[in-house]
Amino acid sequence: MSEDRHLAQLNIGRLRHPGDDPRVADFMNNLDLVNGLAERSKGFVWRLKDGSGNATNIRAYDDPQMIVNMSVWESVETLERFVWQTIHKRFYGRQSDWFQKLDRPHFVMWWIPAGHRPTVGEAKKRLEYLATHGPSDHAFGWASVPAAQLWKTAQCAPPEGRAA
Numbered sequence: 514m515s516e517d518r519h520l521a522q523l524n525i526g527r528l529r530h531p532g533d534d535p536r537v538a539d540f541m542n543n544l545d546l547v548n549g550l551a552e553r554s555k556g557f558v559w560r561l562k563d564g565s566g567n568a569t570n571i572r573a574y575d576d577p578q579m580i581v582n583m584s585v586w587e588s589v590e591t592l593e594r595f596v597w598q599t600i601h602k603r604f605y606g607r608q609s610d611w612f613q614k615l616d617r618p619h620f621v622m623w624w625i626p627a628g629h630r631p632t633v634g635e636a637k638k639r640l641e642y643l644a645t646h647g648p649s650d651h652a653f654g655w656a657s658v659p660a661a662q663l664w665k666t667a668q669c670a671p672p673e674g675r676a677a
Contacts, residue, residue, distance in 0.1 A: 519558055519629075520589055522622045523636035524582040526612040531578070532569055540604065540611040544569065547601055551584065554599070556591020559630055560584035573633045583636050585625065589658050592622075617644045621652050 530536045544567045551557055561568045561583040573581045586592040595601060621640040625631055639652040648657035 517627055518624045519627050520586045520592055520622055521625045521631045521636065521639075522582075522584055522586070522592060522620070523631075523640055524620045525573070525615075525640065526580055526582075526608070526619060527576065527615060528578045528580060529611060529613055532580075537611045539607070541569070543604065547604060550599055550601065551595055554591065554595045556587040557595070558585040558587060561633070571633065573637060581633065581636075583631065583633065585629075585631070589622070593655075618654065620654055622654065622658075623652050624650075 528537055532541055548560065548562070548567055551560060561571065561581065563570050568582060569580050571581060573579065584592075586595075596605065618640060621636070621643045623639045642649075643652040643654065646652075648654060
């Protein structure tokens, strides 16, 4: 963990149904729980939110079904612990219940100077860079972080020999 830089992450998803549809109610009704846990987690720095306390009303894309989650953490390890060692993991495991599978990357991480709050535009550019150029120091995913062992043991890593 470096005190002069933090880790930013963007995660996007296209809801299968409108946010007020009962078929996504379990997801929508638990946002406060999961977001509150994130904010109380060791290493949490900041997250994107609007007046509702979450980011589901922030329109980063023209498609109203696309939602975003963006946050800043002290390190890869602190983000990884939140994602894979809290109740968040259960919700991640149900993502196919609520979200369509995208044909492009939906998650990106990148390093920022400590104290910087990334914009949605900046985050979208990092995600596009990852989709176009692949992982690098500029934009990367879990597969590019050798120390990200929880991701691998959560069985999110592709089988050996297959691209992430």
